[in-house]
Amino acid sequence: MIPRSRKVTQLGLLMAYAVVLQALEAPLPRILPWAKPGLANSATLIALVLFGARPAGFLVFGRSLLAGLLLGSLFSPGWWLGLSGALASWVAMSFALKTSSRFGMVGLSLHGAAASNLVQLGLAAHFMVGSAKLWGIFPWMMATALPAGILVGGISSLARDYLVAITTRNTS
Amino acid sequence: MESHPLGQPPLTTPADALALAFWVAVALVPWTGPFGQSPPQSLRLVSPGSNRELPLEPGPISTQGPLGTTRIQVYEDGSVAFEDSPCPHQRCVAAGSIRSSSQALACLPNRVYLELLGGPVASDLDGVTQ
Numbered sequence: 174m175i176p177r178s179r180k181v182t183q184l185g186l187l188m189a190y191a192v193v194l195q196a197l198e199a200p201l202p203r204i205l206p207w208a209k210p211g212l213a214n215s216a217t218l219i220a221l222v223l224f225g226a227r228p229a230g231f232l233v234f235g236r237s238l239l240a241g242l243l244l245g246s247l248f249s250p251g252w253w254l255g256l257s258g259a260l261a262s263w264v265a266m267s268f269a270l271k272t273s274s275r276f277g278m279v280g281l282s283l284h285g286a287a288a289s290n291l292v293q294l295g296l297a298a299h300f301m302v303g304s305a306k307l308w309g310i311f312p313w314m315m316a317t318a319l320p321a322g323i324l325v326g327g328i329s330s331l332a333r334d335y336l337v338a339i340t341t342r343n344t345s
Numbered sequence: 346m347e348s349h350p351l352g353q354p355p356l357t358t359p360a361d362a363l364a365l366a367f368w369v370a371v372a373l374v375p376w377t378g379p380f381g382q383s384p385p386q387s388l389r390l391v392s393p394g395s396n397r398e399l400p401l402e403p404g405p406i407s408t409q410g411p412l413g414t415t416r417i418q419v420y421e422d423g424s425v426a427f428e429d430s431p432c433p434h435q436r437c438v439a440a441g442s443i444r445s446s447s448q449a450l451a452c453l454p455n456r457v458y459l460e461l462l463g464g465p466v467a468s469d470l471d472g473v474t475q
Contacts (some may be wrong), residue, residue: 280360283365287371308375330356
């Protein structure tokens with residue numbers, strides 16, 4: 174069992190990691206309007222595999238609030254959309270991890286990236302545009318989301334091992 | 346597949362390829378059929394001095410143009426076609442029927458245009474302001 178102090182340290186580091194990634198990613202130029210790597214999602218994935226669904230959910234809310242405050246987008250339509258995507262990703266990855274232990278970090282990340290795009294586009298189509306025609310861009314969204322999901326899965330695997338290594342070096 | 350020393354999920358497993366295949370298949374769904382296009386529920390009919398949005402109910406519709414009366418037919422399956430027009434070449438009639446949202450037909454000589462709309466028929470009010 175992970176000592177409580179180590180868990181708090183690791184969650185704190187993950188929160189900082191997520192907020193910094195989200196803040197750094199926001200002003201990056203985008204090739205396509207929806208194409209965003211979603212690097213902050215790797216913090217959710219790491220928290221999920223290390224601590225379980227509930228702490229990962231806490232991290233999703235925490236990093237969304239902090240990044241929203243930092244970027245000045247808190248409670249804006251884009252912020253709600255981002256939070257919805259992050260929550261969808263969390264639910265999909267938690268479900269995949271709970272129902273099958275066969276997925277690797279890349280597989281879990283793929284589920285998260287796809288669910289995030291699915292829910293965000295659904296909400297945008299229903300509430301913002303009011304037209305199901307928006308679903309026509311879904312294949313294009315997934316053409317960028319799935320490679321991003323693979324990338325995030327790889328980064329998460331490396332970052333998880335590094336996080337565990339630096340927080341257990343002097344205690345074990 | 347190499348297991349992780351801490352019992353954690355490894356970087357990748359064969360199941361990840363299945364996850365990728367599954368989401369690629371889901372991604373292609375909007376391109377495989379009418380999904381993504383809302384079914385037409387109304388039609389817009391434009392003729393000289395008139396721009397109407399009508400519910401898509403089976404039956405004939407007539408409208409006046411500079412050459413005379415154009416007759417349009419809405420069929421039971423939701424498709425719409427020019428049935429008869431006073432235009433010289435009858436190209437609008439020969440164009441056949443349309444059935445998907447955003448498809449349109451026009452009779453340019455008689456200045457009649459119609460298109461199928463996906464959403465519900467709008468109310469009489471375009472908007473409210475104070």
